[in-house]
Amino acid sequence: MTKRSWLTTSPTAAVLLPILGLIGAIALWWLATIVFSIESYLLPTPGDVVRTLADQPAYLLRETGISFLETIEGFLLAIVIGVPIALLIVRSVILERLVYPLLLMVNAIPKIAVAPLLVVWMGFGQWPKVVMVLLMCFFPIVISTAQGMKSTPAELVELLRSLNASRTQEFFKLRLRYAMPQIFTGLKVAISLAVIGSVIAEFVGATQGLGYVIQQSGASADTALAFAAITLLSIMSIILFYGLVLLEHLFLPWAQETR
Amino acid sequence: MIRLDGVGQVFDGREGRVTALEEIDLHVRPNEFVTLIGRSGCGKSTLLRLIAGLLPPTSGTVTVAGDRVTGPRRDVSFMFQRPALLPWRSVLSNVMLPIEIDSGGTEQRQSRSRAAYRDRAHDLLDLVGLKGFERRLPHELSGGMQQRVSLCRSLIRDPQVMLMDEPFSALDALTRTELSEELQRIKMELATTIVFVTHSIEEAVVLADRVVVLTPRPGRLREIVDIDIPRPRSLGQNAHLTEVAQISGLLHGLLAEKSAADIRPVDEVRP
């Protein structure tokens, strides 16, 4: 009884349990490679992966940096373009009817199918990657922002009206602020998709980045290198996600309690 | 202070036209406390929104302090059934919201400096017993405390007229009694005209100088009842319980008139 409640309630346990889970999974993986004596070009041991990471840290770090930059640039671009579009959609029913089906169609395209086209249009530089990331994150950002903007309670709108607030004040002091938690929900979905977008883009017509590393290691059957790159990608994705969670806690402390 | 002449309001709803209010003539005197009762849906909120300038009347005219109402006025405050606090703002900054909206770039238009209003906000919060809660967020407060913050917000601009739409009806009985006492106390200190909507007959009697009774669908003036019971009055302990009960009984009869009329003939048949 007491033991169980400690495991579910203690903050220490809340940190320890996921770590324990991770260690357990790695141990199982290691055990599997030994017990079934799997060739290392099929499945490297965790030791092989760590050795690869330790052997060429500068190289891997540089490739990670490149993927990271593409991800962030595309993500920010998606915010800069997506949020205003969402605001316009909320503002005008005509625009919503005009643009919304289009957005749905664009979202329905499997993004990987567009990757070669982006290379044709934009060459081998970082632009096709940034645009791919943009395509991946754009939709969740637009949808969550639009929904957030529509969720303002009628009584708060009436309050601002009764105070003779201007439209601009109503927008900045109420609607946008009220939408922030929902916008953040969209951003958290988008950031994971952003990482996927950068990898997809680097599979096609790239000469650098973690996606390129994975593709190259596949060609040379260097499975340990592929695993190392995948590990770095996961770490990057998790850091980005929790970065957003941290921002949310800092800037929207009211949101966890109110909704 | 407030004058309604032949005011009517018709809504074009989805199920045809709804006449919410018809032929309302009402004069609220300066510094008067008027309560408005009527069955739900009889147009009480609509009447307040017309006075607040949130809705233009379909017929008739509304004037406040001698001016025809064409939109929300700075000296008229509106308080809702729910606290309507902005969840990301502290208690103090919620109270300051109206001042912030006024300043919107043209700081000079205000009658006092921002600092003076800030002091005023502190005083108001003190007055309703919220000293020490200035930095809290709304979700950290109880419903009664939130409604007190909302009351302070509606007082910060020193309104000439306060419009209150069932402001205490979402609260428990005890908090409700406390708040109605606080409101009377504040009313005695400040010279404001108050129009207060409620569906509680007792609350209407305890608070009002005059009670306005509306008929249901369409809302018309049924009766205006003067309340001469000396103040302060209370819903809880009350030296004037019998008077309150008497007038409440009368008002109850007015509100329930239709059913009473149906019953009367049966009673009269009996010898």
Ligand SMILES: Nc1ncnc2c1ncn2[C@@H]1O[C@H](COP(=O)(O)OP(=O)(O)O)[C@@H](O)[C@H]1O
């Ligand atoms: N914006 C509106 N559009 C259509 N009908 C409305 C609107 N506001 C109120 N009504 C109708 O007017 C009548 C009076 O409403 P309201 O003033 O809210 O009543 P009360 O506050 O007395 O309960 C109701 O029948 C309601 O359905």
Ligand SMILES: [Mg+2]
């Ligand atoms: Mg109402």
